[in-house]
Amino acid sequence: ELKVEQNPLFLSMQEGKNYTIYCNYSTTSDRLYWYRQDPGKSLESLFVLLSNGAVKQEGRLMASLDTKARLSTLHITAAVHDLSATYFCAGYQGGSEKLVFGKGTKLTVNP
Amino acid sequence: DTEVTQTPKHLVMGMTNKKSLKCEQHMGHRAMYWYKQKAKKPPELMFVYSYEKLSINESVPSRFSPECPNSSLLNLHLHALQPEDSALYLCASSQGPGADTEAFFGQGTRLTVV
Numbered sequence: 001e002l003k004v005e006q007n008p009l010f011l012s013m014q015e016g017k018n019y020t021i022y023c024n025y026s027t028t029s030d031r032l033y034w035y036r037q038d039p040g041k042s043l044e045s046l047f048v049l050l051s052n053g054a055v056k057q058e059g060r061l062m063a064s065l066d067t068k069a070r071l072s073t074l075h076i077t078a079a080v081h082d083l084s085a086t087y088f089c090a091g092y093q094g095g096s097e098k099l100v101f102g103k104g105t106k107l108t109v110n111p
Numbered sequence: 112d113t114e115v116t117q118t119p120k121h122l123v124m125g126m127t128n129k130k131s132l133k134c135e136q137h138m139g140h141r142a143m144y145w146y147k148q149k150a151k152k153p154p155e156l157m158f159v160y161s162y163e164k165l166s167i168n169e170s171v172p173s174r175f176s177p178e179c180p181n182s183s184l185l186n187l188h189l190h191a192l193q194p195e196d197s198a199l200y201l202c203a204s205s206q207g208p209g210a211d212t213e214a215f216f217g218q219g220t221r222l223t224v225v
Contacts (some may be wrong), residue, residue: 005225098156104153
């Protein structure tokens with residue numbers, strides 16, 4: 001069964017700083033996704049990573065996938081307050097439709 | 112159009128009530144999902160419908176009853192719920208296994224059981 005582990009679970013950072021959120025998964029997962037969730041809101045898709053070495057960037061966020069290491073990263077560059085949210089990574093289990101989520105990383109960006 | 116529409120947005124129901132949550136998508140997606148999310152927790156999968164057939168039931172209590180009337184609609188019928196069932200219920204859809212795109216989520220129904 002696919003297990004998805006994120007760390008850190010809580011991240012408090014200052015505006016302008018850089019940081020990385022890590023997502024490890026336990027078994028082969030051919031696709032890896034990153035979502036953002038604001039308090040009381042639904043999940044917003046950020047990135048779809050489909051193959052080993054995939055790198056996607058949107059604004060101050062960049063996501064990458066290393067299928068050999070079973071690791072995805074979400075890198076934050078020069079954080080701003082608007083990035084404060086909970087970030088989830090998720091993967092499909094073994095070619096099924098079961099989308100499994102990590103526990104989420106609650107990011108707080110302080111002025 | 113990448114929209115998944117859920118109604119109602121908020122629902123308060125008593126433990127003896129029967130209510131239904133509704134979800135609709137017009138993206139031609141073949142897989143539809145119900146997730147339950149408690150505060151400060153990740154979404155937990157409840158059910159998956161694939162090509163209008165129930166393909167995954169994550170051992171959900173029978174007081175939750177899913178229904179997929181057609182490829183665009185997904186319902187979740189609720190009966191005799193408990194206060195601990197209060198949560199955000201999220202519907203999602205995707206192109207199905209093997210597809211290259213993500214699952215899209217609706218705005219959720221905030222359910223309170225009193």
